[in-house]
Amino acid sequence: MPEASAAPPPAKPSKSAPQKAMEKLGLVRDIDLALHLPLRYEDETRITPIAALHDNEPAQVEGVVVDCQVELRSRRQLLVRVKDDSGTLLLRFLHFYPSQQKQMSAATRLRVRGEARIGFFGREMVHPVVKVVDDDTPLAASLTPVYPASAQLPQAYLRKAVASGLARADLREILPPGVVPRGLPSLKDALNYLHHPPPSASQEALHEHHHPAWHRLKFEELLAQQLSQLQAQRERARLVAPALQGRPGGLHEKLLAVLPFQLTGAQQRVAEEIARDLARPQPMHRLLQGDVGSGKTVVAALAAAVAIDAGWQCALMAPTEILAEQHFRKLIGWLEPLGLRVAWITGSVKGKARQKMLEAAASGEAQLVVGTHAVIEDKVKFAKLGLAIIDEQHRFGVAQRLALRNKLKAMDLEPHLLMMSATPIPRTLAMTYFADLDVSTIDELPPGRSPIVTKVFTESKRHDVVDKIRMAVADGAQVYWVCPLVEESEAIDLRNATETHAELSAELDGHAVGLLHGRMSPADKAAVMAQFSSGAMSVLVATTVIEVGVDVPNASLMVIEHAERFGLAQLHQLRGRVGRGAKASVCVLIYTPPLSDTGKSRLKAMAETTDGFEIARRDLDIRGPGEFMGSRQSGAELLRFADLQEDAPLLVAARELAPRLLDEHPEAAQRQVARWLGTKAEFLKA
Incomplete structure (x- = not known):
């Protein structure tokens, strides 16, 4: 007798467009909706009498057609x-359906909301929101929320989903008594208030996020973020790294002796901080920041x-070939005379040369x-x-940093990790996104650097700028002229650079004018x-x-x-590409009007x-932390509610509380991270 074929599994019900849109917004769990x-x-x-309406102000009226x-x-x-x-x-x-005309027939009572x-x-309203009501239809008991949504997600659907999620979500207090700053409501009360504020609520306090209910959410979010960073730091501390210690009179001291300059006090200080970290059997995770x-x-x-003195290898990774080559040339100049072998591995190294480098590393x-x-x-x-160094670390994604750390997995060891950034990190940002890092700061420029004067000109003054360049090159100066490159319009921008090159070549007859762009081969760029x-x-x-790494001390004029x-x-x-020698340097910024407010601020x-730390602070103000960090760097936008500038006191409180909570109430700490960050906490472990 033939076997009965197995019944096919029941088909999964297809998701509606609003459901798909909700998933795209990350609204999956009840807590996500809450x-x-x-x-x-x-x-x-409230109902406003028609006669009391004010011009260009939103209001709700009720009347009969x-x-x-x-x-x-x-x-x-x-x-x-x-x-x-009253009137x-x-x-x-201007756009309507026959059903609307029928809905609003004579003698129908309507409740109408719009801008008068x-x-x-x-008095009139154009395209108001209209609702048919009875004489006794009650008014809303609270303000009506308008949520972030998308075209596939109607407000009515989203309001219903959020209300259901809010009712189902487990909003019990996780934090032990005495942890939450005094005067703040419970999380459940805070969320209920923010989703359904009473009529008496201050719209300004709600919109500006100054209400105590907002402060409760910001504190919770900052605490979860600090806890996840501290957990990542402690997990790393349990890992084992090789203890790297230089020998007296060894390579470290020999390098110091052959350098053609004296270290600044700041360089000495951070070098000693790094050396202390390397000597420990726990992996270093340090950010070295300093201005251009x-x-x-x-x-x-x-x-x-x-x-290397301790018998281990070091890898230095940079985001571009030009920057990597700058490092390569400097390091060869300093280290090869001391008997070291430096290998060079990039995408452009092919064939036998590549195989030779791979064998030397292995x-x-x-x-x-x-x-x-x-x-x-x-x-x-x-x-x-033993040591991995990542330059311009914000240009590398989380997965890439993890891949470098995994190079030592076969030995059950972690390499030490030193990340470098020429974009200084403002203090509040360092306390959040880099809370698990030790930060070393070079806050002193080497002597002999010339100050850079920055001048701003409109496009109409371009010819004047070219005249200044003619005078500068006649005097022996060297000049950068930078054209923007935007991925979406690479061909157009490349043409702009080519045209500018042709124009300057004609204007500066007798002086060599070069062209450098991303489409050139590495060999041509190097030449x-x-x-x-x-x-x-x-x-x-x-x-x-x-943009980074190029070091030509004689270049004293930069045009952008x-x-x-x-x-x-x-x-x-x-701008940091000039001012590297003794000559007085100038940076000229040419802009095309009209300027946006952001453009004016920049x-x-x-x-x-010219202070990189002040530049970074202003950049954070202009762009906010999400854009400042970039999604590839942070893994995801980890702060949705807290503002790093305004909420610094809450950040300090969360930072102080996190170690105590993790030590004394580890389960509560874990639940707090899961509630607020979900899977995003994984991004902090790189």
């Missing part, structure tokens, strides 16, 4: 006249010397490996990787940079491939075209200060 807070509120709790007709003027319009005891209001609909206009022909030109590379070289013959993302490829093996570095080339027209297109940190990085900041 924490999806309104953007603003509409007041449906006295006339409803379609009028054919320049376009079809539905005109509905509504009357209450008459005209409702005007008072003109020559009386503060001398981070030599500190990295000293850290590498300690690791055998341990290359004590230092410098390169780009290619360093973290599976084919790249290390004999004993152009070599000419500029040697002084054989007077002007370098470039896209932003020269379409400066309004650049971010503040990027402008500061570009250019104003550039003209007013």
